[in-house]
Amino acid sequence: MSKAYIAVPMGDPAGIGPEIVVKAIAEDSLHEEGKVVIIGDKETLKQAADITGLNNLEINEITKASEGRYQPGVLNLFNLANVDINKLKLGEIQGAAGKAAFEYIKKSVDLALDGEVDVVATTPINKEALAAGGVNYIGHTEMLADLTDTDDPLTMFEVKNLRVFFLSRHVSLRQACDMVTEERVYDYIVRCSKALERLGVKEGSIAVAGLNPHSGENGLFGDEEVAQIAPAIERAQKDGYKVEGTIPADSVFHIALNGKYDAVLSLYHDQGHIATKMVDFERTIAITNNLPFLRTSVDHGTAFDIAGTAKASAVSLVEAIKLGAKYGPKFKR
CATH class of the missing domain: 3.40.718.10 (Isopropylmalate Dehydrogenase)
Incomplete structure (x- = not known):
């Protein structure tokens, strides 16, 4: 090559x-x-x-x-x-x-x-x-x-075995939460899957991080997971995409780093930035994918x-x- x-x-x-x-x-x-x-x-x-x-x-x-x-x-x-x-x-x-x-x-x-x-x-x-x-x-x-x-360019971070995509970038946390909609999450699952394929990762598996603590505990700490994210994941699964979630953000990045998933969809800027930079600050590299x-x-x-x-x-x-x-x-x- x-x-x-x-x-x-x-x-x-x-x-x-x-x-x-x-x-x-x-x-x-x-x-x-x-x-x-x-x-x-x-x-x-x-x-x-x-x-x-x-x-x-x-x-x-x-x-x-x-x-x-x-x-x-x-x-x-x-x-x-x-x-x-x-x-x-x-x-x-x-x-x-x-x-x-x-x-x-x-x-x-x-x-x-x-x-x-x-x-x-x-x-x-x-x-x-x-x-x-x-x-x-x-x-x-x-x-x-x-x-x-x-x-709407697609941002991905990579450090060691961990790849992270971002549902939103430079917006306030309040705006980022408002952007967690079924349509946007579904669209990003599709786009992230295609982005992995462009990089040579065929049939890449994606984990969607939870937005709320413990992914909301079935609506106890917020209903975004139940009302918006889960329907998007189920729809993507029916369409043949390899995606799972939501998985609580305090564990999903560690699980992906250890090889279970090819990438994680982070639901807002700092969620994924903190996770990748704690793995290795200097070796966290950004890719603009589409x-x-x-x-x-x-x-x-x-x-x-x-x-x-x-x-x-x-x-x-x-x-x-x-x-x-x-x-x-x-x-x-």
Whole structure:
């Protein structure tokens, strides 16, 4: 099986993105996983190499992914040359940096839509910097949805043997509870099953987490499980989907981690985030599953407080690239 081409946008130039990019590329073993291209700014990456002591890293400018030299010690770069290094202030919110970060992502998406790369593995961006730069998106998911004309992108986290999908993302807990309806739960069971298949997991089994303590104890602690979730599960089972639930949230993630289920449907943001990050914070990787291409992502921010100090860990980015390499060749467009 051929190696996947993986595009990595550099992230906010004022954050830790450039540093974790050069640290990741400097890991020789990463080049055995896939063919990685960086979309960013050469001067910013040279500065990051100086900060991290990786001055021996060769930056190879390319205009096509096929021009890359995929070997240890080489960083293959689509250089957008869109940062004035003399004005860049590390660790600070800047409109120019937010605008540049968006341009890296857009170029990555263009490469993926053109079929030049198989995977986009994203690095941190900053919402305030985006806004200051006139980029009107609140985050990666919304940005990618708009750039690819995708309705309601499907988020999945993976860490070790645990995969978690989310019924809702960035809404209040009150709104998240209101979104637990029979139609939405059924729709997500179907979509999650199809997403697993796209990743090469055929006839994947899904467990639906309970919303209330002990899954509501048959209506004693809330009736969402009885009134909304159970009918959705029964309907999906009749339609041939491998789904069980509800299973109390205090045990379902542990059960899935130990191999009984291929994935868990979490009913709100923090329910699944806490579960995955307690398994391994740095190695919890996000996948956006129903785009025209596979997208993986680090699950941390720009960390302005340590930008320019060389303290940032590249573990999450390395894992995001590895996960892209794992699923990229299997992913069904």
